[in-house]
Amino acid sequence: MxxxxxxxxxxxxxxxxxxxxxxxxxxxxxxxxxxxxxxxxxxxxxxxxxxxxxxxxxxxxxxGATPPPPGHTGLYHTAILFPDRASLGAALARVLAAGISLTGAADHGVSEAVYLNDPDGNGVELYRDRPEADWPRDAEGRLRMVNHPLDLDALLAEAGPQADTEFTEPTQA
Missing domain, CATH: 3.10.180.10 (2,3-Dihydroxybiphenyl 1,2-Dioxygenase, domain 1)
Incomplete structure (x- = not known):
């Protein structure tokens, strides 16, 4: 191959x-x-x-359709990569301010991610990667991703002044 x-x-x-x-x-x-x-x-x-x-x-x-029922094939989630922790924190702040519930959050060692659903039930992952040099590896150098809890309060604090939590109507193109 x-x-x-x-x-x-x-x-x-x-x-x-x-x-x-x-x-x-x-x-x-x-x-x-x-x-x-x-x-x-x-x-x-x-x-x-x-x-x-x-x-x-x-x-x-x-x-006017409904989401596919659980247990069927289809998109698990779309992952949207943010350039840094502050912009991920700002996105999280906007999501929470809009009243959208998270379906999960995790520190994967290689990345930090929050999970939610869009209005049609499609899974969405908002994440940022850590620098590759910081990725967890075993003694042989193989990647060892993890699934640890993510400190959402610390992530939100990282957003600082970027955290525009006001919902804005999209502009029409």
């Missing part, structure tokens, strides 16, 4: 949603992604930093 190049990345996600405006309000108004384009009445694209899109949303086959 030939591995893919090390620079290969997952470029974007595209989610089927039941209510486009509700999904935009979550991904833009709470998580802070910029609405880059609405594509007719049934789709929208959002990004960070001016990229064409990191998140696609559509109602083409799912308008």
């Amino acid at each position: 030939t591995p893919v190049p090390a620079e290969t990345r997952i470029g974007h996600i595209h989610l089927k949603v039941a209510d486009l405006d509700r999904a935009i309000a979550f991904y833009s108004g709470i998580l802070g992604f910029e609405l880059t384009q609405r594509y007719g009445p049934g789709a929208a694209f959002l990004s960070a930093g001016g990229y064409h899109h990191h998140i696609g949303l559509n109602t083409w086959e799912s308008l």
